[in-house]
């Protein structure tokens with residue numbers, strides 16, 4: 001989705017802005033633009049399509065000279081992805097240019113008001129009202145004009161603004177949209193995504209909702225919503241720019257799959273202390289946990305499916321009822337939530353609009369909140385009472401992989417931690433499960449190593465119209481995520497089904513040669529799962545079983561087998577999903593799909 005960048009310093013701004021925009025490409029976009037101040041004019045270049053077109057149009061920035069500027073990648077919401085609708089947008093007097101992430105919900109009435117006052121609109125965007133409001137309110141003091149403008153806006157925004165009266169200054173404002181300031185030496189930056197800053201500086205300030213900031217080459221001042229200067233903590237980015245590069249892999253997705261064992265290790269290591277588990281900078285006492293009558297997990301997409309797998313671990317170990325709710329539904333469901341509800345929010349980006357909205361609604365109703373988030377300083381991390389970071393490092397491919405498995409890892413830590421404090425687990429089981437948890441990174445690596453024949457398996461299914469994924473319990477949760485991975489990057493229709501539910505309708509679709517991917521990693525339910533495999537085989541299905549190495553029960557029935565090492569079924573999702581991610585990847589490769597940027601998708605879904 002949209003991304004913004006800004007630079008002020010003593011070198012040419014445009015090449016740096018273009019480089020920053022390239023780092024935001026992974027988020028998904030359909031047009032892009034930059035605006036650079038040159039004396040008392042603002043040079044603007046905008047194109048529909050790729051950043052490469054913008055580089056070509058500006059001769060890599062040479063045609064837009066100046067040392068202070070802003071840039072934008074747009075994912076169209078209001079108006080088609082045309083050059084005119086691309087940001088930055090200019091005021092009618094040519095004095096101001098702005099870039100905007102978010103949606104101005106009351107733009108229609110503001111637009112009418114501004115047209116009545118004589119302002120001319122060139123685009124169909126909601127954003128353009130902002131720049132005309134700034135022009136209208138500007139009386140020589142940009143800060144005052146921005147504050148007056150934002151007081152008129154409803155919705156969400158991260159704004160970057162330049163003004164020819166102050167050619168070395170960037171002004172930014174944030175409300176419900178990520179905005180990070182990069183602190184350099186003799187130059188400063190902003191972006192909606194830390195990935196665009198990390199090659200220039202590792203020192204960053206995360207702005208909070210309602211804050212503004214003024215950046216010049218040698219100074220950064222942050223203001224609160226009343227315009228008072230506030231002290232902000234400077235945080236260090238803990239990863240290098242290489243972490244956000246392909247590092248020799250053909251695609252980010254493959255690189256990120258290969259990083260999963262290490263990412264899960266990074267998620268587990270700081271929390272496992274000998275035989276004890278710790279939750280970062282907070283603790284939950286037995287008394288606090290006993291006060292929890294119900295846990296609600298909310299998220300979207302893969303994060304929701306991680307919640308589906310985590311539910312089994314939490315319920316089984318803690319004996320607290322858990323429901324997993326799609327954030328886009330929970331918000332409007334008139335949910336039964338009170339101060340005895342613990343809301344666990346899962347999000348890789350920490351910026352998913354539906355998840356944020358559901359979280360706010362549950363907080364309003366009194367829920368205590370724990371966020372399991374990857375992106376440091378993100379909106380969801382800030383909103384939560386407590387945050388558990390997944391420490392997966394930057395995830396660039398649109399299809400999440402290490403984001404999902406690290407969410408699982410943190411959910412498992414939470415389940416074991418809470419069970420021990422609640423006394424719902426005996427010490428022997430606790431120790432065995434802790435050992436299993438500890439072994440996950442190693443077993444994930446073994447899973448990757450033992451599945452080198454997946455490209456050949458991919459060849460067998462690449463031209464199928466439809467694939468079925470079945471499983472029971474945690475295997476069902478894995479089916480859901482495996483099916484999503486396949487459909488989102490290979491565009492093959494997939495259907496995930498609770499294996500026992502097949503015969504209540506869906507089995508009508510199984511006929512000769514229909515591939516069915518059967519997840520059989522739950523020892524306790526193996527016989528039941530095998531019965532379901534036999535049922536589909538009897539209707540002609542070709543079964544690919546995912547099962548434990550050394551277990552012959554599924555092997556005897558399947559046409560093809562994918563092996564994973566044995567682990568307790570409560571944690572098996574973290575292993576079983578790996579070959580399914582890889583299978584999706586190889587099918588998409590075989591079909592020539594754009595792996596890292598699947599059609600119609602965006603990395604961080606900041607619109608509802």
Ligand code: F6R
Pocket residue numbers: 300301302303304346347348349350351352355398399400401403484485488603604605
């Ligand atoms: C699928 C995928 C999406 C995200 C979903 C939530 O591969 O990446 O389904 O899981 O959009 O995103 P986050 O976790 O950023 O809230």
